[in-house]
Amino acid sequence: MLEVRHLTKIYDDGTVALRDVNFIVPDGEFLVIIGLSGSGKSTLLRCINRLIDPTEGEIIWDGVDLAKLEGTELRMARRKIGMVFQHFNLVRRSSVITNVLAGRLGYTSSWQSLFGRFSDEDNAKAQHALERLGIEDQAHKRADELSGGQQQRVGVARALMQEPKMILADEPVASLDPVLAHSILQHLELLNQEDKITILCSLHYLDLVQRYATSVFGLRDGEIVYRGTREEIRGMNDEEFKEIYGQEAERVGGGLQGDLLTANGGGA
């Protein structure tokens, strides 16, 4: 269980990114965070695995306050938290398999990783992860030769290699077209349902939120302005969504989206 208490982040330039954020995420949840750009979604996710140090507050995960960890302890905690990024953040010039194996770095000694040596077990895991995401035949290509959707699958495979108990996904589909967006989110959903990995995911589009979230909260200007369950969000219409979100919110692709939801989403 993840419990965030009084989380506040003020950047050096004085920008308040998060203001006294409190929430609880039970294990196995697919939590979707909605909010405009600059509402603090990325900051919140990065505070959880401490890519950004919070100014104040507690992040209690399985009885440990992540906000207070340092050094080795922090790295031990981080390796149980996978992360998926909007821009994939792959090492573009390295091979797909190297990128995926990088997910095992937390479990590998510095010395071995210096020479790119991973155990046979890790290599087998990487192969399995690639198969699971359907990109096993791309393993030896350079990461930047892959299409956007394939790159994000590599990103998910890398997170999967950590054998995480939780995955933080920072707008994982914002750089992808709607078809690929569904594909990636279905993979995350599968991990959530089969592997019981808790997912914290920030999303932009109402239809994606309605389709995948098991619970939702909305951020605006660093504060939680909405909390909803799966049922509540499914019953929400565009007007209510816009109310949380501000006026700029919209559905992904009008009519196309509806078709995809039945054709693609229905099969998952």
Place this chain on the structure above:
Amino acid sequence: MRLSHTPTSSEDLKPSLVPPFLAAILSLIIPGLGQILARTIRRGLLLLFSFATIIGLLAWRFTETARRDTGLINIVRKGLSLEPALVVLSILVIVFYIWNVVDAYAIANRSGSNPAGLLFLVIIIFFMLGWQIGQIDVVALITQADDAGPFLSSVLWPWEKSIEYPKDIVTTTAQIQIPCTENPPAPSGALEDAPYLLADPTCGTLAEFEGAPGSTVTLTGHNFIPNTIANIWWEDPIGNEFRQRQGGEYIKITPDERGAFQIDIELPYRLVPANIRDDTTIWEIQIRQVASIGDWQFSTELKLAIEKIIETIFIGMMATFFGILLALPVSFFAARNLMSASPITLGIYFVTRTILNIIRSIEPLIWAIIFVVIVGLGPFAGIMALTVHSIAALGKLYSESIESIDPGPIEAIQATGANWLQVVVYAVIPQIIPPFVSFTIYRWDINIRMSTIIGFVGGGGIGFLLSQWIRLLDYKAAGIAVWFIAITVAILDFVSAEVRQRFV
């Protein structure tokens, strides 16, 4: 020069301080003054400054051209007659001056005047001044181009200088008995394939005193190298050698096309101690001729050029190597994204950047001169010069590529629980290797090119030979050096393109 002037609204509203006619008069006295008083201050100042600059430069060119004349009128007349460019310039300046007066009137009258024409005129004047100061002489360039012909043909095809035939002095001797007795030595016999010398008679008397002739001997030679100068030497009984002189001149002989010659020589004066004056001694007369011996071989110049081109390549290589080693750590101090953590590190960043910029702005040739003073002539000075310049150039390029790395992968690798070293190895290095390799090859390229001329100032390598040979007017040898440089640079171009393709 920016004369184009858009009058601001305030200038449009405010009337001129002086009437148009007065403005014109003022600009006639001091160019630009009318415009200034007509409240177009920028235009007036620009006119004033450009006019002053032009007049100053023009005066300098006139005095430079008519260096030996005094008096304004004489100088002007001489300048105009010697330099057609000065005539054109003077006319343009007068046009500019008149235009300035007209412009002052128009501006003060607020009737508007097109500044583009004035700007164009100023550009033309400066172009003409540049032509004159640069001593541009297109006629010479065209009419004297064929002067370079002999030089260029030597440089373009210097390869006959690449081989040489070893030469040695071939000495052929005949014996002379002094003084004559009943049994003078027999003349040496004729030889089939080697030069031989016959003396007739084979004895004689030395001259009594300096300058007086001794007895005459007729020398006949055969099988010598045709049409090649030979010298006559004497060797006295105790082994002293001296050259034959006659009438105060050294005697030289040139065998005919069959290799034969005949010459009468007078026996020289030598101081002989009194107690042995009457003894019979054998003196030796020698014909010394420089002759080729053996087969062709590679010339000294070619060997030197090969030696020095290898040195050159290694100068470039070592300089690149040291440059990389030292630029790597420096580049981290010069990368803003790594150094902006605190004011102290930011200070280090600025200091490093400034030092790098200063070093980089000094040409490697100047660094070479400095290092020649420190470590003496030779390749080490060249290596040091190129190293220093490489550190500065690579440091800047490396630091810029560090500054431009994508923070995303670093974040992603950190998120997997990787430690600092793993982040560097998996997220930073893969990103900086391609630009580093690219910049390093680029620098290697530059260093090899530079090392070919660093020898001009004593920094070792083939440039030293090239400058020597050019100064000795040995254009064939210089041509060999030029060819080697061209071949090396061409190969290097190819290699660096290949390497770059592999890595980047």
